[in-house]
Amino acid sequence: MSFSLILIGLSLALFAYWFRYSCLLILRTQTAEDYAGEVSRANGLSFDLVKGQIEADKNANLDELYRSLERDYRIVSQLLDQVPAGALDENGLQSKLLHANFKVTQVWFRVSRKLGIPASATALEEMAETIAHFANNFGEYSAARSAA
Numbered sequence: 001m002s003f004s005l006i007l008i009g010l011s012l013a014l015f016a017y018w019f020r021y022s023c024l025l026i027l028r029t030q031t032a033e034d035y036a037g038e039v040s041r042a043n044g045l046s047f048d049l050v051k052g053q054i055e056a057d058k059n060a061n062l063d064e065l066y067r068s069l070e071r072d073y074r075i076v077s078q079l080l081d082q083v084p085a086g087a088l089d090e091n092g093l094q095s096k097l098l099h100a101n102f103k104v105t106q107v108w109f110r111v112s113r114k115l116g117i118p119a120s121a122t123a124l125e126e127m128a129e130t131i132a133h134f135a136n137n138f139g140e141y142s143a144a145r146s147a148a
Contacts, residue, residue, distance in 0.1 A: 023101040035139020
C-alpha cells in the first residue's frame with residue numbers, strides 16, 4: 001500500500017515537472033518575426049506594459065496588473081476563437097498546455113498573493129508571457145492571411 005502511494009506521488013511530481021518544463025520551453029521559443037506588439041497596439045492590450053511595470057517595480061499594484069492581464073487574456077482568446085481550426089501552425093497540444101498553464105498560474109498568483117509570497121510578481125510575468133505568445137500566434141495568422 002505505501003509503495004503504491006509513493007509511486008503515485010512520484011508520478012504526480014514527474015507529471016507536474018514535465019508540465020511546467022514544457023510550458024516554459026514553449027514560452028521561451030522565439031519566432032522569426034514577433035507580431036505580439038502589433039496585436040497589442042491594434043487591440044488595446046497591455047501585457048507588454050505590465051511586464052515593464054513588474055520589471056521596474058516588483059511592488060507595483062499587482063492586483064490591478066492582474067485584472068489587466070485577465071482582460072488581455074479574454075481579448076486574445078476571443079481573437080484566437082475567430083481563427084479557423086487548423087489554420088495556426090501551432091500544435092493543438094501546445095495551445096491546450098498554455099491555456100491550462102495560464103489557469104494554474106492564475107491560481108498560483110491568488111494563493112501567493114493571499115499568503116504574501118513574493119512569487120506573485122513572477123506569476124504575473126508568466127501570465128504576460130503567455131498572452132504575448134497567443135498574441136504572436138494571432139499576428140502570424142493575420143499576416144499569413146493578408147499575404148495570401
